[in-house]
Amino acid sequence: AQSVSQHNHHVILSEAASLELGCNYSYGGTVNLFWYVQYPGQHLQLLLKYFSGDPLVKGIKGFEAEFIKSKFSFNLRKPSVQWSDTAEYFCAVNPSGTYKYIFGTGTRLKVLA
Amino acid sequence: NAGVTQTPKFQVLKTGQSMTLQCAQDMNHEYMSWYRQDPGMGLRLIHYSVGAGITDQGEVPNGYNVSRSTTEDFPLRLLSAAPSQTSVYFCASSELIRGGSYEQYFGPGTRLTVT
Numbered sequence: 001a002q003s004v005s006q007h008n009h010h011v012i013l014s015e016a017a018s019l020e021l022g023c024n025y026s027y028g029g030t031v032n033l034f035w036y037v038q039y040p041g042q043h044l045q046l047l048l049k050y051f052s053g054d055p056l057v058k059g060i061k062g063f064e065a066e067f068i069k070s071k072f073s074f075n076l077r078k079p080s081v082q083w084s085d086t087a088e089y090f091c092a093v094n095p096s097g098t099y100k101y102i103f104g105t106g107t108r109l110k111v112l113a
Numbered sequence: 114n115a116g117v118t119q120t121p122k123f124q125v126l127k128t129g130q131s132m133t134l135q136c137a138q139d140m141n142h143e144y145m146s147w148y149r150q151d152p153g154m155g156l157r158l159i160h161y162s163v164g165a166g167i168t169d170q171g172e173v174p175n176g177y178n179v180s181r182s183t184t185e186d187f188p189l190r191l192l193s194a195a196p197s198q199t200s201v202y203f204c205a206s207s208e209l210i211r212g213g214s215y216e217q218y219f220g221p222g223t224r225l226t227v228t
Binding site for chain 1: 144146148153154155156157158161163203205207210214215216217219220221222
């Protein structure tokens, strides 16, 4: 079955620390990849997306993600986190040619000031 | 464009009551979907629609009904609310970006509590 794994369920960092959140998926075909962020009490917002081309994708607020096809991974990174990055982060996969989105279970990030 | 709108934002129901969560989009998207979000479980697909008059079940459809009479609206009905349906509900609509690729836009969510 198609699935998305986010192995880090909770991450606590101090401000200015570097961030890497893992995302792995199981699907053999072509995929489109997304990272969403959900700030406390708010709805999901798109951070960045990958459809094709350069596997290193830059998004909003200094986030980036790298698609490594051989590892079925799409990890999210930020060189220096801020207190305002405290949120829940979701990885999602859309198998090409389908409407379907498969979400990971999310990673709660807490940044200490 | 208002994007995807949902009403109400909050709702408390008693077990056995029924209600309808409203969802509307003004982007003329064919594809719409309903998710529920529960702690530690991410977003799970309840029902989806690929166009007016066409709906299908997602991963967790039991206890929910949908209909799609227009492109704009996709209401979700809880037939007889149960405490297990306490959740945050998100509606989304999808835009075809390029051949076979879709980008989803989410509404603000409805927080439902069933007592």
